[in-house]
Amino acid sequence: MERRERADAARNRQAILRAAEELLRRHPPEQVSVERVAAAAGVGKGTVFHRFGSRTGLMLALMAERARELEQAVAEGPPPLGPGAGPAERLVAFLAEVAALAARNGNLMAAHEHAIVTSKSAAEQPREANPIYVSWHRHVSGLIAEGRPDVDAEQIAHMLLGTLHMEPIAGQLRAGKPERLAAGFAVLIRGLLGEGGR
Template sequence: MTEGRRERADAARNREAILRATEELLARYRPEQVSMERVAAAAGVGKGTVFHRFGSRMGLMVALMRERAYALDEAVTKGPPPLGPGAPPEERLMAFLDAVAELVGRNKGLLAALGHAATASSKSSSSKERSDDCAEGSPDDSPVYRFWHGHASGLIAERRPDLDAELLAHILLGSLQSEPVLRLLERGESARLAASLRVMAVGMLAAPERRSPREADGN
């Protein structure tokens, strides 16, 4: 789909089955217990197929993450005002953090798995390029994280050009990866997280002494 290149029907079916199986296993077991072999077995395909399609454990996780994050990306880039363009930066940031927190909450297993897949993947030259995407490096290099960070960073910079928006965005987003926070989400207390995230964001965007409302709001 992302490709449009010719992908055989059976291949597409298997890709889907693998993704679904991973989803299922990740929801039921701890990330480190979900081995590639188990995924293959659960999907009803051979281990080789999984690697052929996704290149590596990391690739699989990233692909799944991308799928999950697709809706949020859409809402952010061309959805209605609270999340999408049109609202003031602050509100958009808040809405975005809420949304990300919820997304992360519903996918903590995946997140952990993503983080856990930091092993080496030295060789890669099977034939040409990996079919889906040759994801390499840390989980934060994934297009999903890139997008999230870019968005949050942009909103912060828009409201407070004087701050280190890039870093602040990393800090805000990074906090969602810590285990205590993940554990909270696991217990269904995403509202509590959202509230605290709000406190941080509001405080951060508040004027250092006096705010100059004209600073940035156009657009």
């Protein structure tokens, strides 16, 4: 019985995430409510809240699914994204992948931003508390510190990642155009860390 309940819960979770993803493909983010997701997934609204806590939690879970592959590549994939390359080369590759991920998931990122902004607990849970952001910030600041131990790596990492949420950068990403941002990141990183890390 317990195994069947766990299987049902896992099935419901995947159905909810698939429904949210499909709705985000077809509708503006502000129109993708918990009610619509529940109806599309064939579950009750309470099931969505029980599984994800809130609309923000649902969007965060969907973003986490998309970010997991990138995190695996960073941890154990081939260089330059994975271990084995210099800090500048790894950072250029990572930020290019982040830009590409954001461009492929423009509506999802916009929906997540909308959920955070409209959440009652937004002041208590800032963007910087997002586990994906925390992980990305740790990786970026670590590579900066490795290449330039004389600078404030944590602050510079916030500055770099913060550009993903600024217009007109966010507009370019929503339009599916990450190349310009990736090229700009490369110029900044190589200027900061030098060519020796390539």
